Amino acid sequence: MPPLSARSALSWRGIALLTALFFAFQHLTTGPLFRPVDNVWTLVEDLKDLKRPSYRNVSAGTTGLSAAGTVLGTGGPGFGQWNFSAPGPLPSTVQPYFLPDPEYPSGVYLLTGEGGRIPLCENLPLHERALDFQDKIRGLQSFSVRFEGQNALLSGVKFRQPREPGISGKAMILALFCLTLILCRGLALREPRTICLALLTAAGLILRWNTLRNYWNVPLEGDAAGYWGLASSLKLLNPFANGTREPVFVWLLWLAKNLFGDSERSSRLVSLLFSCSLIPMTWLLVQRMRLGTATCLIAACLAAFNPFSIFMSAQGLQLELFTFLILAFAALWLDGRTAASGAAGAALILTRIQSAAAVFPLVLLSAWRSGRPTRKIMPYFILPAAALAVLLVTAKINTGSFTGNLDHAARYYTAAEINGDPEIVKGSENMTLGKYLFSRGALPRLALKTVEGYFQILFNPFNPFNKIFLNSHYSKAWNLLLLPFFWAGLWTFISDAKRRSSLWLPLLFLSALPALQDEFREPRLLFHAAPFFFILCAAGVQRAAAAFSPGGRFFPSRFLPGKPGL
Structure with a gap:
C-alpha cells in the first residue's frame, strides 16, 4: 500500500474521508450531534x-x-x-410578531436591572423571528423583555425556557474541520480559488450558525414540522408514503435523523449545510458561464451575505436543497452533460414536482441548440420522465388524485387570492390544480399577473421581493446599491447571444410564481432563483468596473491564477 501523501489526503475524496472519520470519532466519543428540543416552560x-x-x-x-x-x-x-424573576420562569428565547411603524424608533430590549438595557433588535419588523439571549441572562435572577415603539403592532409573542441551557457546538466543529481541510488543500496545492471559497464559506457558516443559535430551543413550525413528522414516521419498505409531499427531502431528513440525532435541530442543520453549499455552487455556476474570476467572487459573496438566505438557513425547509439541485442541474446543463443533467432533473422533480415545468423545456432547448438526434438526448428524458411518473402514481395512491402533490398548493394560492391569507382556507377547501388553472378565467388572469410580477420584481426598487433578492431586508432600501448593477448584468446577458440562453434557467424555474408577489408575503416560494440574481448583479459590477478601469479589467487574473480548485 503506497504511503499516504499530502496530495492524496487533501484530494476531494481524501477530504470527504477524513471528515467522515472525524464525524465517526465525534459520534463514538460524545454521542449524536443533537439532543431533542426540550423546553420546561413555554408562554x-x-x-x-x-x-x-x-x-x-x-x-x-x-x-x-x-x-x-x-x-x-x-x-x-x-x-x-x-x-420575569426566580423562582418563576426565566425564558431565554423570545419570538414576537412585532410590526413597528417605520416612521418612529422601535425595538426589543432586554432590561437586566440597575439600568441595564440590551437591544435584541431595533427598527425591524419581526414575523415570529426568534431571538435567543441565553448568554445575556446567565446568572441573573430577574430581567424584563420590553417592546417599544409608536403605532407599533404587537400581535403575539412566545417565550421559551429550555431544560438545559447552552448550545452544543459539535456540528460547528465538524463543519469547520472540513473547511480547514479545504483551506489546507488550497494552501498546499496553491489553489487561490479554493482558499477564497473556503474562507468565504466559513464566513457564511458563522453567520448562519448565529441564526441557528437563535432557533436552538424553538420547535419546528409549519411546513418544516410537517416534513420532520414524515421523516420520523418513514418506513423503508414504503418510502413514498409522504402524503402530498415529494419524497427527496423527507428521505434526506430521515438520513439526518439517523446520523445527527433524533432532534428537530438535525433538520435545521440540513438546511444550514445546504445554504452554505450554495456559496461554492454559485461560484461554480458563474465559472461554467465563463464570466471571469471577479464575477465568480462577487456572486459568491452575495450568496454568502444575503440576509434572507442567512435567515432561511435555520428554518429546516427544503428551499436550500431545491436551490442546490437547481444550481447543479444548471451547471450540468450548460456543460451539455446529458445523462448527468437527466439525473439532476429527476432529483429536482422528486424534490418539487413543479420542476418538471423547467426540466423538460430545457432539454428540448438543449437538443435544439446542439442539433443532436433524438436518440442521443434520450438519456436526459428517461430519468426525469420516470421520476414524474413515479410521483404521479404515488400521489394517486396517497391522495386519490394524480395531481395530489399540487392540489394543496392550489388551495394555498386560492386562499391567498380570495382571503388575503393562505391560512384562511374558507372558499378554497375543494380547489384542485385543474380548477385553479381552468376556472374563473384563471389562465388569462394568471398570465397577466405573471407579467406584472416579473416587472415588479425586476424593475421596481420598492418591491419587497426585489429588495430581498438584492441583499436587502424588505423594510430597508439597501437594494438601491445593487439595482443599477443588476440591470447592467441583465442587459449583459440579453445583449450577448452566447449568454442569452442562460436566462431560460431562472425564467423556467420561476415560471408563473411571480404572479403571487402581491398576494402575500412568502419570499421562500421564489427565493430558489436568488443565485441567478446574484450572478446578474456580479456581471453588472464587472461590466461597470471594466468600463471605467484602465485596460478594461476590474480584477486582473494574476490575483487568482491557475486552474480553479472548485
Whole structure:
C-alpha cells in the first residue's frame, strides 16, 4: 500500500474521508450531534381580537387594543414589558410578531436591572423571528423583555425556557474541520480559488450558525414540522408514503435523523449545510458561464451575505436543497452533460414536482441548440420522465388524485387570492390544480399577473421581493446599491447571444410564481432563483468596473491564477 501523501489526503475524496472519520470519532466519543428540543416552560401570548396578555407580570404604557393586536404608542412612544424573576420562569428565547411603524424608533430590549438595557433588535419588523439571549441572562435572577415603539403592532409573542441551557457546538466543529481541510488543500496545492471559497464559506457558516443559535430551543413550525413528522414516521419498505409531499427531502431528513440525532435541530442543520453549499455552487455556476474570476467572487459573496438566505438557513425547509439541485442541474446543463443533467432533473422533480415545468423545456432547448438526434438526448428524458411518473402514481395512491402533490398548493394560492391569507382556507377547501388553472378565467388572469410580477420584481426598487433578492431586508432600501448593477448584468446577458440562453434557467424555474408577489408575503416560494440574481448583479459590477478601469479589467487574473480548485 503506497504511503499516504499530502496530495492524496487533501484530494476531494481524501477530504470527504477524513471528515467522515472525524464525524465517526465525534459520534463514538460524545454521542449524536443533537439532543431533542426540550423546553420546561413555554408562554404563547395571542394578542389579536382585543385580547390581553395572559401572563400576570406585564407592565405597559400608552397602549391600545385592536383586532390585529396590541398597539404600542397610540398617542406617543409606548411600551409593553414582560417581567420575569426566580423562582418563576426565566425564558431565554423570545419570538414576537412585532410590526413597528417605520416612521418612529422601535425595538426589543432586554432590561437586566440597575439600568441595564440590551437591544435584541431595533427598527425591524419581526414575523415570529426568534431571538435567543441565553448568554445575556446567565446568572441573573430577574430581567424584563420590553417592546417599544409608536403605532407599533404587537400581535403575539412566545417565550421559551429550555431544560438545559447552552448550545452544543459539535456540528460547528465538524463543519469547520472540513473547511480547514479545504483551506489546507488550497494552501498546499496553491489553489487561490479554493482558499477564497473556503474562507468565504466559513464566513457564511458563522453567520448562519448565529441564526441557528437563535432557533436552538424553538420547535419546528409549519411546513418544516410537517416534513420532520414524515421523516420520523418513514418506513423503508414504503418510502413514498409522504402524503402530498415529494419524497427527496423527507428521505434526506430521515438520513439526518439517523446520523445527527433524533432532534428537530438535525433538520435545521440540513438546511444550514445546504445554504452554505450554495456559496461554492454559485461560484461554480458563474465559472461554467465563463464570466471571469471577479464575477465568480462577487456572486459568491452575495450568496454568502444575503440576509434572507442567512435567515432561511435555520428554518429546516427544503428551499436550500431545491436551490442546490437547481444550481447543479444548471451547471450540468450548460456543460451539455446529458445523462448527468437527466439525473439532476429527476432529483429536482422528486424534490418539487413543479420542476418538471423547467426540466423538460430545457432539454428540448438543449437538443435544439446542439442539433443532436433524438436518440442521443434520450438519456436526459428517461430519468426525469420516470421520476414524474413515479410521483404521479404515488400521489394517486396517497391522495386519490394524480395531481395530489399540487392540489394543496392550489388551495394555498386560492386562499391567498380570495382571503388575503393562505391560512384562511374558507372558499378554497375543494380547489384542485385543474380548477385553479381552468376556472374563473384563471389562465388569462394568471398570465397577466405573471407579467406584472416579473416587472415588479425586476424593475421596481420598492418591491419587497426585489429588495430581498438584492441583499436587502424588505423594510430597508439597501437594494438601491445593487439595482443599477443588476440591470447592467441583465442587459449583459440579453445583449450577448452566447449568454442569452442562460436566462431560460431562472425564467423556467420561476415560471408563473411571480404572479403571487402581491398576494402575500412568502419570499421562500421564489427565493430558489436568488443565485441567478446574484450572478446578474456580479456581471453588472464587472461590466461597470471594466468600463471605467484602465485596460478594461476590474480584477486582473494574476490575483487568482491557475486552474480553479472548485
